[in-house]
Amino acid sequence: MLQVPFIRQNKELVLERLALKNFKELGLVDEVLALDDKRKRLTQEYDETQAQVNSLSKEIGKLMAQGKKEEGEQQRAAVNALKEKLGPVNEELNATEKALHDTLVKLPNLPAAIVPPGHTPEENVEVRRGGNIPTLAADAVPHWDLAKKYQLIDFELGNKITGSGFPVFQKQGARLQRAMIQYFLDFNLDNGYTEYAPPYLVNETSAFGTGQLPDKEGQMYHATEDNYFLIPTAEVPLTNIYRDEIVKDTDLPIRMTGYTPCFRREAGSYGKDVRGLNRVHQFDKVELVQIVHPEKSYEALDEMVAHVEKLLNSLQLPYRILRLCGGDMSFASAITYDFEVYSAAQQKWLEVSSVSNFETYQTNRMKIRFKEANGKPQLTHSLNGSSLALPRIMACVLENNQTEAGIQLPAVLHRYFGADKIA
Template sequence: MLQVPFIRQNKELVLERLALKNFKEIQIVEEVLALDDKRKKLTLEYDETQAQVNSASKEIGKLMAQGQKDTADLRKSEVASLKEKLQPINEELIATEKLLHDTLVQLPNLPAAIVPPGKTPEENLETGKGGTIPTLYEGAVPHWDLVKKYDLIDFELGNKITGSGFPVYKNKGARLQRAMIQYFLDFNISKGYTEYQVPHMVNEASAYGTGQLPDKEGQMYHIGEDGFYMIPTAEVPLTNIYRDEILKDTDLPVRMTGYTPCFRREAGSYGKDVRGLNRLHQFDKVELVQLVHPDKSYEVLDEMVAHVEELIQSLNLPYRILRLCGGDMSFTSALTYDFEVYSTAQQKWLEVSSVSNFESYQTNRAKIRFKDGAGKPQLVHSLNGSSLALPRILACILENNQTAEGIVIPEVLRPYFGSDKIA
């Protein structure tokens, strides 16, 4: 959530940055400032009236002590009248503060200075690439055919049990999923991240804290009776571990990793681009989250990008790194790098990771702070990254490593999988 003083002091910059993010409701900025003006006016009116009440109350005590009962009674009547004025002022002030808050949360985070202009994924800026796109044998097929051939995933069974977008992994497909999860976690832990197992449902305060509410309410599964939300990513519960906490500067950085299933309604996703594992309602992901000193967040972002790149390189997959343009960024992000791996059988790039710096946008909502050297509370910066999302990584491993004799398992996964090939 943006902060009103920053908006007031940097109005033109805010408007410029929001335009870069292709945000259409620019008038909200003026609405926020007008509501803040009203809040200030009501606060001043309330404080002045309360001061009159306090002053008159002290005077009444003195008058009573001096035996001036009639004058004291008159002042009591005036105090009663002032107190009657206080209540409606206070009620209007509370309503204005709520409306200000509800309006403010409609503004997305501002994109960083190096975010490229653009509105569509085609305008994202490639900042790196690696690996070699393999030449497949003549009989190569997409992963949705491979999983049937080798009995790895049953999409029809998932549809029977739940619905489309809920695949059932089986046999060596389930084992490969487990192997990737364990390898990804071990890789992250070796780099200094602490592993957490977190709930797969969160309350409204947690979903609000990381910016899923109110922006992505329609994309989450909601359990109405209990008011819980199925998590769209482990970012939500991991970040909220420190909601309403004040850390010491010596506690920073906080590095967290965790595996969870993720649940997304993905409303409006249809067609050939969502076939097989390309887009699911439930999928597995290993996540990275860091809480860092504000002066360090962009340095840490670069480190996290390098971390994910090394992980993808270890799987020997062709990849590219994209710095997202303003119009393709998420509501909460200040700067995002997407990783895409090349699906050779589908002849297309598939997103497998996003690494983002949210600056203080999430931590202002979640009230995650630290005490600086002077003992003053300051907002930390939050970052997160997929390390990695499994479905499309699995699709590319299966497709890019298929041979006439079977599917070759990446070397780093073999100790976890227990074999070098699916045949």
């Protein structure tokens, strides 16, 4: 959530950055400032009236002690009249503060200065590539055919049990899924992250804190009776661990990782781009979250990008890193780098990770702060990244490593999987 003083002091910059993000409701900025003006006026009126009440109330006692009963009663009547005035002012003030909050949360985060202009994925900027795109045999097939051939994933069974987009991993497919999860977690732990196993459902306050609400209600599964939401990513519960906390500056940076299944309703689109594991409603993912000193967040961002890149290199997958343009970024992000791996059988790039810096947007909502040397609380910055999302990684591992003798697995997975290939 943006901060009103920053908007007031930098209105033109805010409008320019929101336009870069392709945000259409720029009039909300003036609404925020008008509501803040009204809030200040009502606060002043309330405070001045309350001060009068306090001052006159003290005089009543003095007048009564001096035997000036009539004057004391007149003063008491004046106090009661002022108190009656306080109620409506307080009511209007509360309504104004709520309207200000409800309007403020409709504004997305501002894109960072280095975010490129543009509104479509085609306008994202490629930062670099790595790995080698394999040359497959003429009879190479996509992962959904490999899954059937080797009995790794049953898409029809998932459709029977739940519905489209809920695949059932089985046999060597289930083992490979588990092997990659364990490898990703170990890789993160070896690089200074602390592991958590958070809940898979969160309350409305947690979903609001990371920016899923009120922006993404339609994309989340909602347990309406309890008003819980199935998590779209472990980012939500992990970041909320520190909601309403003031951490020591010596504890920063805080690095967290966790494995969870993820649930996303928007995955139910149709067409050639959603076959197999390309887009599903439920999938497994290992997440990274950092809470850092605001002066260190872009250093942390570079570190996280390098971390994910190293992980992809260890899997021997061809990848590219994209800096997203303003119009292709999420509501809460200040800057995002997407990682895509190349699917050799499908001959297309598939997104497998996003690494983002949210600056103070999430931490302002969650009131995650640290104390400066002078003892004054200050908002931290928050970042997160996928490390990694499993479905498309598995799709590319299967497709890019298929041979006549089976699917040869990356060396780093051999000890986790218990074999060097799927046969």
